[in-house]
Amino acid sequence: MVNLKALFTTNIRQVVFAALMGASAFAVRNVGLYILIYPPFRFDPRWIFSLLAACWAGPVGGFIAGTLAAMKLPYPQVDLAAIPAHFFVGLIAKSLMTRGKKSLYAIVFWPLLGVPFYWLTTLILTTASATIVLVPVLAVIGVSSGLLAFAVGLAVEKRAGVLLNFLKA
Numbered sequence: 808m809v810n811l812k813a814l815f816t817t818n819i820r821q822v823v824f825a826a827l828m829g830a831s832a833f834a835v836r837n838v839g840l841y842i843l844i845y846p847p848f849r850f851d852p853r854w855i856f857s858l859l860a861a862c863w864a865g866p867v868g869g870f871i872a873g874t875l876a877a878m879k880l881p882y883p884q885v886d887l888a889a890i891p892a893h894f895f896v897g898l899i900a901k902s903l904m905t906r907g908k909k910s911l912y913a914i915v916f917w918p919l920l921g922v923p924f925y926w927l928t929t930l931i932l933t934t935a936s937a938t939i940v941l942v943p944v945l946a947v948i949g950v951s952s953g954l955l956a957f958a959v960g961l962a963v964e965k966r967a968g969v970l971l972n973f974l975k976a
Contacts, residue, residue: 814901817867821974825868828860829875837880845944848925854952855959857889858917861897862910862960863974869897887932888924895920911960918949925949 861869873893
């Protein structure tokens with residue numbers, strides 16, 4: 808049986824870390840650092856910051872970082888699919904942590920959750936054609952951003968393990 812209280816337990820350090828990583832993702836997105844894949848879909852490095860926050864700060868951190876990563880100026884442009892995807896990645900990461908496994912493995916769920924969320928929100932909310940052709944485009948973006956975030960996360964864990972001890976609840 809999964810202990811729900813343990814999954815949603817967070818501390819102030821995790822909240823601050825998630826806010827800082829989310830703010831970094833917000834800045835990267837709004838500066839315009841991206842590669843256009845298929846309009847309006849882009850590969851951008853903001854996911855590195857927000858996914859690592861979700862993995863290391865759990866579902867609350869994923870919600871905070873995902874929300875900040877989703878915001879685009881001029882406000883109120885919001886990437887609605889990013890918020891639940893980050894929350895669930897954080898939830899899976901926290902579940903892995905409570906079982907003594909590496910939380911970075913939750914990044915595998917980023918494309919598995921993100922592709923359907925992005926496809927559905929595109930279908931429902933935008934004028935872009937949400938055809939089945941978008942699924943491989945979204946999969947390429949999701950897998951490549953997940954692999955990049957995983958590689959950066961491994962490097963950080965290897966060299967800055969103190970950070971993870973600092974963030975533990």
